[in-house]
Amino acid sequence: MRRFQFAIFVQNILSMNETQFIPKLYTKKPENGSVSWQSPSNIALVKYWGKYGEQLPKNASISFTLNNCVTKTTLFYERKSSHGFEFEVYLDNTREVGFEPKIHKFFERVVLYLPFLTDYKFRIETSNSFPHSSGIASSASGMSALSLCLLSVEKSLSSVEMTDAYFNQKASFLARLGSGSASRSIEGDLIVWGEHPNIEGSSNLFGIKYPYTIHKNFLNYQDTILLVDKGEKQVSSTVGHDLMYDHPFAEQRFEQANNNLSFLISIFENGDLSKFIKIVESEALSLHAMMMTSQPYFILMKPNTLEIINYIWAFRNETGSKVCFTLDAGANVHVLYPEAEKEPVLEFIKKELAQFCKNGGFIEDQSGFGAVSV
Ligand code: DP6
Numbered sequence: 001m002r003r004f005q006f007a008i009f010v011q012n013i014l015s016m017n018e019t020q021f022i023p024k025l026y027t028k029k030p031e032n033g034s035v036s037w038q039s040p041s042n043i044a045l046v047k048y049w050g051k052y053g054e055q056l057p058k059n060a061s062i063s064f065t066l067n068n069c070v071t072k073t074t075l076f077y078e079r080k081s082s083h084g085f086e087f088e089v090y091l092d093n094t095r096e097v098g099f100e101p102k103i104h105k106f107f108e109r110v111v112l113y114l115p116f117l118t119d120y121k122f123r124i125e126t127s128n129s130f131p132h133s134s135g136i137a138s139s140a141s142g143m144s145a146l147s148l149c150l151l152s153v154e155k156s157l158s159s160v161e162m163t164d165a166y167f168n169q170k171a172s173f174l175a176r177l178g179s180g181s182a183s184r185s186i187e188g189d190l191i192v193w194g195e196h197p198n199i200e201g202s203s204n205l206f207g208i209k210y211p212y213t214i215h216k217n218f219l220n221y222q223d224t225i226l227l228v229d230k231g232e233k234q235v236s237s238t239v240g241h242d243l244m245y246d247h248p249f250a251e252q253r254f255e256q257a258n259n260n261l262s263f264l265i266s267i268f269e270n271g272d273l274s275k276f277i278k279i280v281e282s283e284a285l286s287l288h289a290m291m292m293t294s295q296p297y298f299i300l301m302k303p304n305t306l307e308i309i310n311y312i313w314a315f316r317n318e319t320g321s322k323v324c325f326t327l328d329a330g331a332n333v334h335v336l337y338p339e340a341e342k343e344p345v346l347e348f349i350k351k352e353l354a355q356f357c358k359n360g361g362f363i364e365d366q367s368g369f370g371a372v373s374v
Pocket of ligand 1: 043044046047048049055061137139178179180181182237238241287328329
């Protein structure tokens with residue numbers, strides 16, 4: 001096949017996949033109603049950093065879905081006859097016009113897959129279980145909760161049966177178009193997003209449940225989030241991902257991430273926590289290394305982030321514990337450890353690490369099983 005024919009062939013396959021999310025004609029026209037979903041945040045073990053096209057990842061990523069850090073969203077809808085999108089967003093009962101441009105952009109991206117968006121006006125009421133100022137990103141939980149609400153509305157407009165598998169896949173597909181990492185917040189407890197040669201069924205379009213054996217060491221994996229810096233994000237994820245475009249180490253980084261995910265497959269199977277730690281911490285530091293070596297460059301860790309990392313390493317050396325850390329694109333530290341170590345590690349956190357957190361603040365969480373309709 002010639003090169004350009006091959007490109008068209010690939011494009012057709014891709015659009016075939018996307019077409020499955022365009023609904024058949026709606027058969028019902030409810031005047032109004034409301035739906036509610038509660039959706040969790042997630043913490044990536046192999047990081048998504050760098051994207052192309054319409055919210056497609058440059059490498060595959062994997063995350064633990066969280067249990068306690070959640071967004072609850074209620075979507076009220078009312079039929080209208082005017083054209084275009086009409087909606088208002090409320091955070092904790094207060095109108096948040098600041099969120100609306102992002103939602104508008106999201107509506108533009110998904111209207112092909114949710115054509116009823118122009119037939120209704122919406123009131124989006126949302127609240128987070130974690131404080132807004134905690135520096136914990138709400139885009140994953142927020143965009144997944146909104147996507148689930150919208151898809152529930154669509155379900156009520158159609159007499160065509162939607163299987164749970166299709167519902168979850170389309171919800172993840174929509175959530176991805178709102179925020180990449182949100183595609184990993186529909187189900188749990190381990191979710192892969194991004195095509196990976198060794199993971200069957202993996203896709204750039206949506207997240208899937210990790211399909212292979214998971215050793216009991218990884219059940220109810222603990223994540224205590226240390227709130228080092230509660231301020232606004234220094235680098236938005238959009239700006240951050242863009243830094244990977246001309247990055248001198250971009251290709252090596254994407255390859256490294258995919259290799260790390262390959263290594264994790266046998267680690268998840270045999271429960272080797274020492275090897276798990278090496279991959280997870282290296283991923284966190286590589287993500288930050290990418291930001292330090294981009295143009296412009298950023299240091300997103302704070303002195304207390306480093307203090308915490310050093311304390312974790314010392315504790316591990318002294319006690320043989322399997323506690324480790326990971327980081328998002330910010331200064332907060334996610335302390336990860338097996339459920340069997342919950343008591344001693346929590347005591348260590350309270351005694352030694354809380355001193356490095358703003359007002360001693362941290363959030364206790366663990367892996368969970370995804371969004372619920374409420
Ligand atoms: C560092 O999903 O927030 O948390 O797709 O632009 O909304 P957008 O980016 P976003 O990026 C998350 C980056 C990360 C790593 C990860 O969660 O995989």
